Amino acid sequence: xxxxxxKTHIHGVLKxxxxxxxxxxxxxxxxxGEGEHLYLHVQKTNMSHEHLIRHIATYFGIKKRHIGxxxxxxxxxxxxxxxxxxxxxxxxxxxxxxGGIKICTHSWHKNKLRAGHLMGNKFTLRxxxxxxxxxxxxxxxxxxxxRNGLPNAFGPxxxxxxxxxxxxxxxxxxxxxxxxxxxLLAGTDRHHELADTGKFxxxxxxxxxxxxxxxxxxxxxxxxxxxxQACKTIPHTLSKLCVNAxxxxxxxxxxxxxxxxxxxxxxxxxxxxxxLDGGGRTFEIALEEVGSPEIVERxxxxxxxxxxxxxxxxxxxxxxxxxxxxxxxxDGFGVTEEHLIGMKKFAEGARRPLCVxxxxxxxxxxxxxxxxxFDLPAGxxxxxxxxxxxxxxx
Numbered sequence: 390x391x392x393x394x395x396k397t398h399i400h401g402v403l404k405x406x407x408x409x410x411x412x413x414x415x416x417x418x419x420x421x422g423e424g425e426h427l428y429l430h431v432q433k434t435n436m437s438h439e440h441l442i443r444h445i446a447t448y449f450g451i452k453k454r455h456i457g458x459x460x461x462x463x464x465x466x467x468x469x470x471x472x473x474x475x476x477x478x479x480x481x482x483x484x485x486x487x488g489g490i491k492i493c494t495h496s497w498h499k500n501k502l503r504a505g506h507l508m509g510n511k512f513t514l515r516x517x518x519x520x521x522x523x524x525x526x527x528x529x530x531x532x533x534x535x536r537n538g539l540p541n542a543f544g545p546x547x548x549x550x551x552x553x554x555x556x557x558x559x560x561x562x563x564x565x566x567x568x569x570x571x572x573l574l575a576g577t578d579r580h581h582e583l584a585d586t587g588k589f590x591x592x593x594x595x596x597x598x599x600x601x602x603x604x605x606x607x608x609x610x611x612x613x614x615x616x617x618q619a620c621k622t623i624p625h626t627l628s629k630l631c632v633n634a635x636x637x638x639x640x641x642x643x644x645x646x647x648x649x650x651x652x653x654x655x656x657x658x659x660x661x662x663x664x665l666d667g668g669g670r671t672f673e674i675a676l677e678e679v680g681s682p683e684i685v686e687r688x689x690x691x692x693x694x695x696x697x698x699x700x701x702x703x704x705x706x707x708x709x710x711x712x713x714x715x716x717x718x719x720d721g722f723g724v725t726e727e728h729l730i731g732m733k734k735f736a737e738g739a740r741r742p743l744c745v746x747x748x749x750x751x752x753x754x755x756x757x758x759x760x761x762x763f764d765l766p767a768g769x770x771x772x773x774x775x776x777x778x779x780x781x782x783x
Contacts, residue, residue, distance in 0.1 A: 399523045399779045401516035401759070403772075404465050407435050409515040412462050412771075414470035415508040415764065424499035425477040426457070432469040432491040438462065441472070444488035449474055449481070457502035460767060462510075463546075469493065473502035509766040511749070514775065515758040524754045530778050531752050531761065538654045538691060538744040540783050542644055543637035544770030551575075558635030561628055562724055562732045566616035569623075573603055602627050625735075632735040635722075636699045642718045643697045644743055648783045654744040656684050656695055659709030663696040663742040665766075671696055671705055671740050691746035701738020702729045745769050 404410050420428040433441055438461040446453045455475040462468035483495045519527070548554050553572050560568040574584040574592075583592035584607060593607040602623050609619035647653040656662055658679050661671045678684055687693045698704060698715050706712055729738070751762040763774060777783055 397523065397526055397781060399519065399527065399781075401519045401775075401779050403514060403516055403775055405517050407465060407467050409517065409758070410463060410466035410771075411513040412466055412468040412470075413511040413513075414459065414462070414468075415511055416471055417459070417506045417508050420471075420496035420498035422496050422498075424497045425475060426498045426501055427474040427476050427481065427483070427495060428498050428502065429472050429474065429483070429495050430469065430493040431472055432467065432493055433462075433489070434467050435465055436489065437464050440488075441490060444490055445472060445474060448484075448487045449476065451475070458504070459502055459507035460504060470507075471502055473498065473500075475501060505767060507767050509764055509769070510771075511764050512762065512771045512774075514761045514771065515755075516761065516775070516779075517758050519759045521754065524752075524759060526781075527759060527761075527778055528752050530781060531747075531750050531763075534747045534774065534777060535750045535763075538694075539747045539765070539769065539774060539777070540644055540648050540653050541694075541742050541745045541769055542641050542773045544772040546770070546772065547637045548634050554631045554634035555638040556635075558628075558631035558633065559638075559722055559724070561620070561623075561632060561735075562635060562728045564617075564728075564731070566620045569620050570606055570610075570616055573606060573623075629735045632732055636701070636736060639700055639718055639722070640697045640741055643715055646714060646718070647695070647697070647743055652695070653783070654688060654694065656680075656688055656693065657711065659707045659711035660695040661705055661707045661740055663694045663740060664692070665694055665742060665745070666692050673708075691744075694742035694744040696740035697743045699736070699739040699741055700724070700729060701736045702726075702733050704738025705740060741768075747774065 420426075429445070431441070431445075438458070442453050442456050442458070445456055451474065457473040457475075458470065460470070462470055483492060485492055516527075545552065553575070556572050557569055560566070560572065574581060580592050580595035580597075583589075583595060589607050589611040593604060593611055596604050596607060598604070605622035606619045609622050610616075644653060656674065656679060658676055660674075660679075662674055664670045664672065674684065684693070695711075696707075698719075700719055707715065745766050748764040749762065751760075753760045761774075761778070763771075765771060765774070
């Protein structure tokens with residue numbers, strides 16, 4: 390499935406500077422003005438989520454677990470969002486900035502801000518090096534995305550800097566420990582070559598200190614531990630991240646098939662329907678309802694969407710040809726039902742909408758760039774929008 394001007398692959402550069410990628414969180418609710426949780430509306434530039442939380446925790450003298458947020462924002466960007474700070478019974482002075490973080494405003498609320506407590510994000514992006522004659526094509530593609538919906542793929546950042554987290558996750562699930570190690574220690578530098586030839590102590594001595602998981606594996610191997618024992622040193626958070634990346638890989642593969650069949654935004658027989666306006670609930674519809682005017686209208690209004698798999702032992706399954714197709718994709722990676730049961734400590738499984746709305750779109754040709762604006766629901770990726778605009782492919 391392609392967008393307008395599909396034969397034209399447009400050259401454009403994103404994120405040449407932080408000003409080219411601006412993210413504004415759309416909150417689920419506003420602080421009420423009273424309670425034990427100080428809500429800070431913050432703006433950061435080129436700062437990781439970890440640094441944001443650390444700076445705030447240090448300033449208020451509390452543990453990081455007492456700080457809440459609705460979600461992580463991009464690193465190389467200017468981003469604004471709410472964070473909550475649990476300060477029961479305290480009266481505090483709030484500065485204009487903390488460690489390079491701008492405090493835009495603040496208030497109080499009765500509960501901690503938690504992951505998912507947001508409606509979505511507003512993006513303002515600047516694409517550099519775009520030829521003026523390609524502007525109309527970009528505009529048509531953006532209009533098509535707003536009209537038809539965005540295929541809700543996971544973006545490349547989900548898969549890590551080396552685009553290999555998903556394979557680590559796959560081999561953790563299938564318990565192929567030698568392959569887990571091979572992926573984590575792969576590379577072309579001298580320390581990678583030392584590891585590849587079994588010189589684990591030499592590789593450990595040369596390995597960068599900024600990669601503790603790899604160093605822990607090498608230390609275990611140098612001490613004569615088995616591949617499985619070495620993999621047990623991988624932090625749970627990293628293992629979970631990689632398993633989640635594998636879930637994302639399978640979801641994207643299923644989505645590709647639905648896009649190719651022109652059904653990523655159409656409810657078909659067997660679908661589990663995602664309620665876009667109802668807190669992420671899924672439901673089944675009767676066969677006679679498929680293709681009915683009501684279902685078609687609700688799909689066109691982006692009130693509902695077909696859903697795709699985030700595999701796990703507790704995931705709800707579709708039926709008919711959709712179930713067979715999703716199972717076929719999973720089978721292609723050698724993952725069985727037994728494996729899914731074993732991975733529940735990392736991920737229990739869920740569904741995710743295949744199609745999401747792209748709202749409040751705007752595009753303009755500026756002196757040295759094309760400016761693009763749009764809103765996305767929580768969990769959807771602006772980089773997927775950019776790829777669709779530049780390539781014309783969904």
